Amino acid sequence: MDRVLRVNGGRPLQGELRVRGAKNFVPKAMVAALLGETPSVLKNVPLILDVDVVSRLLRLHGVKVEFDQSEGVLTMDPTSVELAHVADIDAHAGSSRIPILFCGPLLHRLGEAFIPDLGGCNIGGRPIDFHMDSLRAFGAKVEKRDSGIHISAEGGLYGTQIELPYPSVGATEQTLLTAVRAQGLTELRNAAVEPEIMDLVSVLQKMGAIISVDTDRTIRIEGVDSLSGYTHTALSDRIEAASWASAALATGGDIFVRGAHQPDMTTFLNTFRKIGGAFDVQEDGIRFWHPGSDLKAIMMETNVHPGFMTDWQQPLVVALTQANGLSIVHETVYEKRFGFTEALTAMGAQIQLYRECLGSSPCRFAQKNFKHSAVISGPTKLHGADIQVPDLRGGFSHLIAALAAEGQSNVSGVGVIARGYEHFTSKLSLLDADFEDISEA
Template sequence: MDKLTIRGGHQLNGKIRISGAKNSALKLMAAALLTDEPVELRNMPNLADSRFMARLLSTLGVDVYWPQGDSTCRLNAANISSTIAPYDLVRKMRATFNVLGPLLGRIGHATVSLPGGCAIGARPVNFHLDAFEAMGADIVIEQGYVKAAAIRGLNGAIIDLPFPSVGATEHTMMAATLAKGTTTINNAAREPEIIDIANMLKAMGAKIEGEGTSTIRIEGVDKLKGVSYSVMPDRIEAGTYAMAAAAAGGDVLLEGAPAAEMTSLLEHLRKAGVTATVEDNGVRIQRNGARLKAVDVDVQPHPGFATDLQAQFMALMTVADGTSTITENIFENRFLHAPELNRFGADIRVQGKVATVHGVDHLVGAPVMATDLRASVSLVIAGLVAEGETEVNRIYHLDRGFENLEEKLNACGARIERGADTE
């Protein structure tokens, strides 16, 4: 395994191009199963997770052409040879579970392992399965596998989600495109990635309305066609680099950053004393060296403050003037990064779903360990501002969600080296 060695204390100045959105790309890849015609995905992020999804699709019989270093992935699911997604693949990444709905909608049956993924809470898939059962699927869970069948096809249904789950909204929407009749998803999640997926499905011939609102209606069609589609820019990556620039100080243009989807974060950064300017080609983040101000965060579903940016904002608040509270309302067990940040000399105390951050005047580099994808990059942000040298171990988490992270930061003046892990 690799590690990152960071020498802190260097401002960031320059430009960072924002990659395609991981949280959207993985579901768009799964949606290729809905058609027997070619699907071309442009602006694809070259990540461990997206490459892993390509591997799973290949095992199902999808023809995948995606050369290393290429941002265009071509998928052709004309001949699905298997409807079984095995444990060895699904256990490593939750998004792979989203092949279930497309297979069920198009083929009428699928066997998919229950998912694994980062250790940030249970994140059960019962909302997904309840929706498919409401659409007429027979579902049995045996030996860790979901066995689902709808031999006569799925039927439209009214789906009332108990919580605006992003995964359940996306998954239900995909399956419903080929169901008979109309499906209505109430209390749907409103994340921008859902709009992105709906836009691609509509380009394939799906009939969807209401995406981006709490009620989505899908009128099923008999067949979807192929498409060439560009993945939206990654608001989480953009937000992460915004906080890296805010922490280290300097002047960084986030080229292609989707400002409209970053409103809550930008508001919080401005309250903290950061200059965040929306420009024609992205978002510019500036901090002239003045100390940050403490700002409270209440994590909520979109359009609220994103849970995937919580760890990064906590890292920023460790060196702010004053005390801030960060309340995590989406996932339990998502403060695993707090003890690691404290190793830098931060003062963070966690009680239940609330973390209280008492800002300190400086951090000191330390050996730390990544615990999940977003937590890992919070340690990088802390390392950028810490005095001395920081070692971030278990960075395979980072490679799952951030494309060329050290190259992008080093091009702006950071001092980050990749090497062999000490473990």
């Protein structure tokens, strides 16, 4: 069913909501539970589609999964892990890319693993070469088949040295989940060091892993023979918190985001303030609001942590359509992330896309045929329109635009937003948004 929301925009979002565990961490911590020989307990878990997908995949592999949704507590017992049927994995994985992270743990537990063709949001190349090369470096045999990829490690896995050409979050996670039980020492250079990665390191350390992280993006892992389960509270979702903050700014609203964590959002908060947004850090969350004065145009570049997160970019671009002057945004992480601006332009925004690097230095997309820089001229009045959601973050950004626009918008395909935003329609109701679900049964 193509879920459609009819939004009557032009009114400020005001109220309070809560964000729970990070979508970019929780599913990975669930996969880590496969490595343990005793049950694991994960707390602060959001009710999102990615959690449901990984829960089903774990059950397919013999893991007992219990989810107390009201409390946000997952219990996972991996004592009876088994290899799932190929067709079942393919059917349950859907568009998720999480199955690729099952490889290392399954190789350790069963000696083999299988992953189907991978999906995910269409925002640019997310090659799995990093993952496969990493597994080969540990001694795994990778075999491509018509239905997907079969990986085996009959002789076990061994520590290795890996240097990533780019600090990929997924490749770093793959290496961590594989190295912790490989024989010997693994050194990973040019690793990703996002807060979600560091929380995964904390989980693995609780399980018995030996991991050190240097300031030069080098992670060293000493393999151990066995790991136990863990009990851990997931860090809050900094992407969802920033998305609601951007919604407050774009609509002229005032939102208290319970669970928002300042240290994980430092770069976003600096940028939010430069634009003219106001915030107040409190003990249990952050209040974000539009102070009523004119918003200011800025120059912004996305980058890996501790830079400005690419997933923060899209919702904030909606707010930048209401800023005075020319804002320049240089996207350096995903080359096709500006596809969502087409709908904003149809709603009245003035956005021009360029192939050149409109930033302080050329990025890896320089001299390539990708429109990865944007110039936003504002302020412009947005008007309602019919919108088709393209992906998770772009979809939420379209929803923000519809809420900020004058008039009525029909936003189609909003079901994808549930992949990363827990109870997002209920939260819209808490913020006094004017909308209705007009999906056809």
